[in-house]
Amino acid sequence: MFKSLAxxxxxxxxDREKCIRCKRCIQNCGWGVYSWGGDKILINTSKCVKCLxxxxxxxxxxxxxxxxPTKFKNNAYWSFHHIRNIKRQAExxxxxxxxxxxxxxxxxxxxxxxIDACQVTNPSIDPLREPMELRTYLGKxxxxxxxxxxxxxxLKLQTKMPPQIKLDLPIIFSPMSFGSISLNAQKVxxxxxxxxxxxxxxxxxxxxxxLFPYKSNIMVQVASGRxxxxxxxxxxxxxxxxxxGQGAKPGIGGHLPGEKIPxxxxxxxxxxxxxxxxxxxxxxxxxxxxxLRQLIYAIKExxxxxxxxxxxxxxxxxxxxxxxxxxAGADIVYLDGFRGGTGAAPSIxxxxxxxxxxxxxxxxDDRLRQEGIRNEASIVAAGGIRSSADAAKAIALGADAxxxxxxxLITMGCTTCGKxxxxxxxxxxxxxxxxLTARLDPxxxxxxxxxxxxxxxxxxxxxxxxxxINSIDSLRGNRERLRGIGLDTQTLxxxxxxxAGR
Amino acid sequence: MFEIDAKGxxxxxxxxxxxxxxxxxxxxxxxxxxxxxxxxxxxxREKVSIIIEGVPGNDLAAFMDGPTIRIKSxxxxxxxxxxxSGKVIIEGNAGDVLxxxxxxxxxxxxxxxxxxxxxxxxxxxKQAPTxxxxxxxxxxxxxxxxxxxxxxxxxxxNDPRPIVGDYLGxxxxxxxxxxxxxxxxxxxxxxxxxxxxxxxxxxxxKAALTDYCNDLGLNLDEIMKKSFKKLIPVxxxxxxxxxxx
Ligand code: SF4
Ligand code: SF4
Numbered sequence: 001m002f003k004s005l006a007x008x009x010x011x012x013x014x015d016r017e018k019c020i021r022c023k024r025c026i027q028n029c030g031w032g033v034y035s036w037g038g039d040k041i042l043i044n045t046s047k048c049v050k051c052l053x054x055x056x057x058x059x060x061x062x063x064x065x066x067x068x069p070t071k072f073k074n075n076a077y078w079s080f081h082h083i084r085n086i087k088r089q090a091e092x093x094x095x096x097x098x099x100x101x102x103x104x105x106x107x108x109x110x111x112x113x114x115i116d117a118c119q120v121t122n123p124s125i126d127p128l129r130e131p132m133e134l135r136t137y138l139g140k141x142x143x144x145x146x147x148x149x150x151x152x153x154x155l156k157l158q159t160k161m162p163p164q165i166k167l168d169l170p171i172i173f174s175p176m177s178f179g180s181i182s183l184n185a186q187k188v189x190x191x192x193x194x195x196x197x198x199x200x201x202x203x204x205x206x207x208x209x210x211l212f213p214y215k216s217n218i219m220v221q222v223a224s225g226r227x228x229x230x231x232x233x234x235x236x237x238x239x240x241x242x243x244x245g246q247g248a249k250p251g252i253g254g255h256l257p258g259e260k261i262p263x264x265x266x267x268x269x270x271x272x273x274x275x276x277x278x279x280x281x282x283x284x285x286x287x288x289x290x291x292l293r294q295l296i297y298a299i300k301e302x303x304x305x306x307x308x309x310x311x312x313x314x315x316x317x318x319x320x321x322x323x324x325x326x327x328a329g330a331d332i333v334y335l336d337g338f339r340g341g342t343g344a345a346p347s348i349x350x351x352x353x354x355x356x357x358x359x360x361x362x363x364x365d366d367r368l369r370q371e372g373i374r375n376e377a378s379i380v381a382a383g384g385i386r387s388s389a390d391a392a393k394a395i396a397l398g399a400d401a402x403x404x405x406x407x408x409l410i411t412m413g414c415t416t417c418g419k420x421x422x423x424x425x426x427x428x429x430x431x432x433x434x435x436l437t438a439r440l441d442p443x444x445x446x447x448x449x450x451x452x453x454x455x456x457x458x459x460x461x462x463x464x465x466x467x468x469i470n471s472i473d474s475l476r477g478n479r480e481r482l483r484g485i486g487l488d489t490q491t492l493x494x495x496x497x498x499x500a501g502r
Numbered sequence: 503m504f505e506i507d508a509k510g511x512x513x514x515x516x517x518x519x520x521x522x523x524x525x526x527x528x529x530x531x532x533x534x535x536x537x538x539x540x541x542x543x544x545x546x547r548e549k550v551s552i553i554i555e556g557v558p559g560n561d562l563a564a565f566m567d568g569p570t571i572r573i574k575s576x577x578x579x580x581x582x583x584x585x586x587s588g589k590v591i592i593e594g595n596a597g598d599v600l601x602x603x604x605x606x607x608x609x610x611x612x613x614x615x616x617x618x619x620x621x622x623x624x625x626x627x628k629q630a631p632t633x634x635x636x637x638x639x640x641x642x643x644x645x646x647x648x649x650x651x652x653x654x655x656x657x658x659x660n661d662p663r664p665i666v667g668d669y670l671g672x673x674x675x676x677x678x679x680x681x682x683x684x685x686x687x688x689x690x691x692x693x694x695x696x697x698x699x700x701x702x703x704x705x706x707x708k709a710a711l712t713d714y715c716n717d718l719g720l721n722l723d724e725i726m727k728k729s730f731k732k733l734i735p736v737x738x739x740x741x742x743x744x745x746x747x
Contacts (some may be wrong), residue, residue: 093743094744226605231547267626270625271648274739278648299565303545
């Protein structure tokens with residue numbers, strides 16, 4: 001057999017002294033690394049992706065997964081991955097795929113931004129004893145409101161408010177379709193969204209009937225493949241999202257591999273079992289802002305004017321595009337930075353196209369303010385929100401809310417191994433293999449995701465308290481409370497942030 | 503028969519009037535003096551019949567799920583976008599991107615259609631969409647097709663133009679296309695196979711055309727005098743070898 005010249009990335013090892021031959025690693029590994037050799041476990045390390053499922057389920061701590069120490073000669077220019085990808089391409093002629101957000105060593109602006117705090121001259125607030133407001137409404141806001149006193153002396157809002165999505169915290173879940181993730185993973189998101197007062201997003205894969213009970217915490221998505229889109233679907237959730245692009249793969253379409261299209265997924269998408277589900281790169285009815293407006297209002301007409309979100313990847317000209325989207329009538333502009341996750345994307349696209357979400361938020365918020373239309377739409381920021389601090393910084397830069405996906409999947413066991421496109425996820429998340437998806441008990445894992453949101457809620461309140469403000473609204477676009485460290489003048493200017501010390 | 507005069511009406515008011523009439527139990531509604539209003543019939547779910555006099559605007563019957571709409575003249579772009587069930591009959595020509603992502607129901611066009619008609623249609627055993635075009639079609643007819651039925655007739659024998667444009671059925675991975683007359687292989691996407699229809703295919707074709715002829719007062723036997731070609735995908739996974747795993 002021809003041995004691939006692309007060396008394995010990882011070495012799966014078993015300490016034979018410790019191993020009791022219980023074979024749990026064989027059962028747990030979705031990639032088929034382990035097999036039974038009659039008297040011992042055999043290892044095919046070239047299949048290992050370091051998802052660490054076996055490690056966690058080995059009762060004897062016998063497994064260790066190492067980075068392959070056999071590397072090509074060190075070379076600061078020709079990295080291991082450059083050489084390995086060329087070898088893989090030489091063998092297959094194909095485009096190397098990847099999953100998750102870009103893991104490349106680009107600057108991370110979030111890590112160069114510091115949040116302010118109160119000392120002496122302005123009092124901080126103790127969130128444990130004083131009310132803190134994280135309530136967030138997504139949707140168009142009127143430019144002014146009229147309030148009148150009724151006969152009973154009570155104040156009444158006269159202005160008719162456009163439809164809003166009410167959230168108990170400024171964090172929602174990013175779209176992930178049934179097909180790209182398992183139904184159980186979607187259930188985890190739906191349960192947690194309901195419990196925490198936020199929304200999950202169906203992605204472009206239809207709405208499975210098991211999710212009907214969570215309708216008031218669901219946003220449905222319409223993308224170029226139009227999978228699962230019918231009038232019931234459009235009207236099912238609290239809002240409809242039009243997906244134009246995704247941060248991990250700006251400008252290219254979706255391509256759910258046939259391995260992830262068993263009967264159930266094929267049924268909700270109305271396509272043959274085992275075909276690749278193709279979402280074309282553009283929506284062929286949208287070649288301009290005017291066309292986008294047409295689809296936005298077609299959806300509004302069909303849903304009695306539910307809020308419509310438009311999701312785009314953060315690209316160079318994002319501010320002008322976002323302005324067009326708002327003028328086209330969108331209620332929410334969803335920006336997805338290049339670090340945003342994906343179930344499958346060519347790595348060459350994921351790692352080289354788009355811009356960071358931090359720049360995009362600042363640029364879009366600025367532009368909409370300059371044009372006097374910032375109130376016309378909410379901004380949702382996504383693409384690599386790793387902590388409540390990232391979320392707070394994104395909000396201070398100008399976002400109304402953040403969307404998370406990878407962080408949510410990590411609570412379900414994901415280790416960001418990046419092999420989601422294979423359909424073999426050992427944690428039962430990005431797979432449709434029944435023996436794997438059965439591992440992800442929605443009740444158990446929803447609890448963990450709820451814990452994460454509760455923890456972030458507490459952290460956000462602590463941050464607000466330290467800032468001496470008692471409402472997330474006071475942080476929105478409040479860039480005065482951010483400072484940059486180690487950022488050049490131009491970046492600071494784009495972010496609208498002063499350097500630390502000023 | 504209920505009439506609405508649409509002269510000078512804004513589409514939103516017009517659609518509200520239509521919805522109002524339907525909720526009051528009207529089953530047959532005629533829209534008079536239509537002049538480019540968008541979104542007529544969008545998202546409607548009742549089994550009503552709507553007759554349109556004048557040229558309606560884009561995105562007619564988007565997400566529609568039940569009604570039958572007859573347009574007595576030409577129509578514009580994006581008709582039947584993601585339509586789920588029901589029927590749209592167009593007595594004249596229609597524009598680009600008809601039936602995008604269509605999931606069910608029928609689109610019967612008497613005349614010519616533009617670019618990217620019937621793209622990404624889908625279907626399963628329970629329901630599947632049908633588009634029949636009497637005249638010619640532009641490029642990308644049936645692109646990314648995943649299910650359903652597309653029929654192109656080229657009925658005007660004096661029309662010197664080719665019956666269909668380039669990139670026919672590119673990326674097709676399900677469904678079936680019938681073209682009346684011969685098909686130039688050079689026009690087809692690499693994912694398409696051209697064959698002669700067998701007896702079962704002809705049954706499907708005849709059933710669809712019988713309904714079409716009834717709607718538009720055409721003669722089925724005349725149409726069937728000329729032979730058809732059947733186009734189906736050669737692979738369920740046209741891009742299966744594109745990636746290195
Ligand atoms: S799970 Fe651990 S103890 Fe069990 S067979 Fe695998 S390596 Fe050995
Ligand atoms: S979801 Fe599964 S396959 Fe994807 S990165 Fe996480 S652990 Fe790996």
